[in-house]
Amino acid sequence: xxxxxxxxxxxxxxxxxxxxxxxxxxxxxxxxxxxxxxxxxxxxxxxxxxxxxxxxxxxxxxxxxxxxxxxxxxxxxxxxxxxxxxxxxxxxxxxxxxxxxxxxxxxxxxxxxxxxxxxx
Amino acid sequence: xxxxxxxxxxxxxxxxxxxxxxxxxxxxxxxxxxxxxxxxxxxxxxxxxxxxxxxxxxxxxxxxxxxxxxxxxxxxxxxxxxxxxxxxxxxxxxxxxxxxxxxxxxxxxxxxxxxxxxxxxxxxxxxxxxxxxxxxxxxxxx
Numbered sequence: 001x002x003x004x005x006x007x008x009x010x011x012x013x014x015x016x017x018x019x020x021x022x023x024x025x026x027x028x029x030x031x032x033x034x035x036x037x038x039x040x041x042x043x044x045x046x047x048x049x050x051x052x053x054x055x056x057x058x059x060x061x062x063x064x065x066x067x068x069x070x071x072x073x074x075x076x077x078x079x080x081x082x083x084x085x086x087x088x089x090x091x092x093x094x095x096x097x098x099x100x101x102x103x104x105x106x107x108x109x110x111x112x113x114x115x116x117x118x119x120x
Numbered sequence: 121x122x123x124x125x126x127x128x129x130x131x132x133x134x135x136x137x138x139x140x141x142x143x144x145x146x147x148x149x150x151x152x153x154x155x156x157x158x159x160x161x162x163x164x165x166x167x168x169x170x171x172x173x174x175x176x177x178x179x180x181x182x183x184x185x186x187x188x189x190x191x192x193x194x195x196x197x198x199x200x201x202x203x204x205x206x207x208x209x210x211x212x213x214x215x216x217x218x219x220x221x222x223x224x225x226x227x228x229x230x231x232x233x234x235x236x237x238x239x240x241x242x243x244x245x246x247x248x249x250x251x252x253x254x255x256x257x258x259x260x261x262x
Contacts, residue, residue, distance in 0.1 A: 032148075033145060034142055063166070066237075070233075071231065073230070098170075101237065101238065101241045102223065
């Protein structure tokens with residue numbers, strides 16, 4: 001059996017958990033170019049009342065490109081305009097680094113965990 | 121048109137792909153697998169994957185304007201010292217110096233414009249052809 005390369009990314013998996021007026025979107029795998037439309041559709045569908053808070057759980061997200069980051073920015077803008085709270089939770093070190101390089105740390109509320117984001 | 125730097129000693133591989141994100145994803149995987157076969161570490165592999173993704177996305181969406189009749193030309197060479205990837209589109213090109221700063225206050229909340237910044241941050245060299253329709257990316261193995 002051939003060894004699975006350690007760099008191989010699993011396709012992006014998007015799980016949505018709704019709890020009262022909060023929505024948590026858990027991303028797993030790689031948000032590569034093939035999956036950006038799917039991510040955008042999910043986030044935009046949630047960025048509307050009755051949702052009052054949207055949390056993106058990035059703890060299991062291994063990769064994202066600038067297009068994926070831009071999709072999250074667009075969802076943030078949409079939420080902000082509608083008065084919906086928007087939080088990122090638990091990005092891994094590499095993704096935290098990308099957020100710092102692009103200075104999106106100035107834009108987003110970045111929490112250590114989903115639980116912390118839910119308390120905000 | 122000025123020539124990009126030539127790496128005569130490298131064993132180049134070439135791919136011509138349709139102007140399609142799914143086809144581009146296959147090319148990205150092939151190059152990343154080669155990088156991994158040469159023992160590049162996790163950080164370098166992440167950087168190379170990200171830069172290829174950015175270059176291919178720019179070529180398809182901006183350079184080739186999402187035109188399905190156009191193609192993307194990829195040349196790459198990976199050895200134990202460095203990985204070099206060149207991505208060329210069939211568009212009219214652009215001047216990289218004119219790309220606005222995506223961190224400027226009036227641009228930070230825009231959804232696009234961060235790809236070149238990320239390529240510059242994660243690769244050791246990034247060079248554009250004079251016409252601006254080909255980018256050459258280099259990552260040195262640590």
